[in-house]
Amino acid sequence: MTPSELLSRPFTLPNGSVIPNRFAKSAMSETLGSIDNHPTKELITLYRAWADGGAGLSITGNVMIDRRHIGEPQNVVVEDEADLDLLKSWARAGQGGGKQIWMQLNHPGKQSPKMLNRDPVSPSAIPFKKDLRGMFATPRALTGPEIDDIIRRFAQAAAVAKKAGFDGVQIHGAHGYLVSQFLSPHHNQRTDEWGGSAANRRRFVLSVYREIRKACGREFNVGIKLNSADFQRGGFTEDESLAVIKALVAEGIDLVEISGGNYENPAMAKGAGSEEVKASTLAREAYFLEFAEKVRELTDVPLMVTGGFRTERGMAQAIDSGATDLVGLARPLVVEPDLPVRIMAGDPVTSAVKPIKTGLRMIDDMALMEVSWYTRQIGRIARGRAPKQHDRGLLSLMEVLAVMATRGVRTRLRADSRPTF
Template sequence: MSKSNSPLARPLTLPNGALLPNRLVKSAMSEGMATMDNRVTPALVRLYERWARGGTGLLITGNVMIDRRALGEPGNVALEDDRDMPLLRQWAEAATGNGAAIWMQLNHPGRQSPKGLNRENVAPSAVPFGKDLQAMFAPPRALRGDEIEDIIRRFATGAQLCREAGFTGVQIHGAHGYLVSQFLSPLTNQRTDQWGGNAENRRRFVLRVLAAMRERVGSDFPIGIKLNSADFQRGGFEESESLDVIAALADAGIDLIEISGGTYEAPAMAGLRASTRAREAYFLSFAEKVRKRVSTPLLVTGGFRTLPAMREALESGALDLIGLARPLAIEPDASRRLIAGEETRFKVKPIKTGIGMVDRAGLMEVMWYSRQLKRMGRGEEPRPNESALVSLACNLAGNVRGTVQTRRLRA
């Protein structure tokens, strides 16, 4: 199949008129490449310029925090004001100047932040992690009502700053156990006020975030969301409720919905059958259910590895965009190759250290790949065969150093 006939090469016009040049998306991966006081760096500019040259139509940044007091990991960019506007503009231009769209993913970690990084962690309710992860994550404090309103304003400010900097859209991180996801889940949201209790109250926070953003950026600036199909925990956020949230977001005018799943306590792979893994698109069955409920464009991320699976998924009509993350961390030109009808050069493999707690938590699936991103940020090529144990040791040393430096800067 020629490039011109490939379904991956077709542009997509979103309902608000925004154009995406093809059907391949770099989904968010945490870069950890900010300064220790959470400023944008030239390394991020180099990284996204490299991806844009690789042919991906839409680049979604790693999670950018809306509050410097609430970081998800050392090296997060925090976006509260225009102090980094020159570098933010360079970051956006690195993508748009090479033909790609670029959206910034905005996030608040809630309780999901390593112990010692923040002075305190906050969440909808004071629900700690399970015993396997309590050594890594401190118990959170329940948010007050005025703090919730402040967080909503911070999401809106972040969206406005993105538009001013030249980003072509934003994405709300509503998946993987971070704050928006915590509000949605009955396990982590045990409030009895307007922000919790029944399903309608639990989704009030994300709908308010969307409305506040829209008020600041207008109708022609795309706002998307990354949302769990489920969090794979008994008594947690389930598919039926996710469908209701998606329908409410569609009614509220969301421009793009990315479907994902899982949390730190229950990674997505742990909740999937072997037959689903073999199908490659982990959340395609859920996307088919979503398509019956809403017409909003859908992006599915998770598991895509081969060209036939990507083509088949697009041609099925169940989704509109293919999300790639890990393949682009080891092969930044993979999109250009796929659109040309060629398979990728390197295949994604599970990253295992042999250390049970680390492997069960899926932590290396972040740490190992973040090291490849940092290599590209330095202008180097990724190392597809790097040892997991070497990566773990280097990341742990860097995280300890980064946590200490971050706390010192705040002292």
């Protein structure tokens, strides 16, 4: 079977839901919400482009569940049905040509910058490492009632997504956000039922999943994005990740997407040119394929592996090996939104994605440009323009920082103007 034939095959989830091919657009933060965090028409244009480009499944960027706690300026927040009409249009755009679209749900926890949030929260009051403390305040530990409220908010947002016509939701349990913080023994040093043992630390994600199921039913797709590890001393390990997956499989999870890292060690954002990427990983393209094979030994749960795929042959080999069911693509679909259509037409493809470097070590080590530059290209697609396929180094960084600063100030001013109760 040729790569185009293999990658064009539909995939049926255990609940009978069909994804029309093996390409999945992984979540990337679009920051295309309004300044007061409502969805916009730009998101409709963007996801129509990705559906037209052939991705069988699109997972939205992180939709926040609490307006008081956002990760970036102009995140979309879903707390109620106030934006139902725009959400319905967003869902329909992502379903063009029989595709699926899932809403990723997230709470940033401590990964909420100072310019946006004066009261960040986390399982425990553990500060960031020294070089990030200028950007992120030390969080306060969540109370029991606050934890219960956050679990309820995840379920409420999922119910709104279902009503709007989305095909499913994905719990963001990776990259150092709140769910990931609860799972990590470094970030979660609680001594109550939400912390301590590995079983207690995974209680939060299991509670979120159960409440979403209760609100949305078994026929609605519910997946999770989970770190293979967070690559941090004293943090979440591969063995613990396998245990979480096993517990979620027992509960009936529909799809597990594998990723890794957090803001303090952003493995998810570093390009294929990173010296930290092993030669064996480069040869197979996917960063987390070896961990996926360990999951396969444990369970036959549907898997999506994201990070590193660059050629149609590498993508097809990952599917053919049985290590993954869906090929997760992020940056390749930013610079070439029609990549899946071209591959399924039989074109030989090598992604145009290349590492972005500014020459400033701290910036490059944190992979800030690997996130921000691509976010700007997402904005170009959302405005109906073609994305760029190359960067301008330091000049691009200055452009990105200027936009982020302007958005942050506007968001902070708006937050300060809201009444307090």
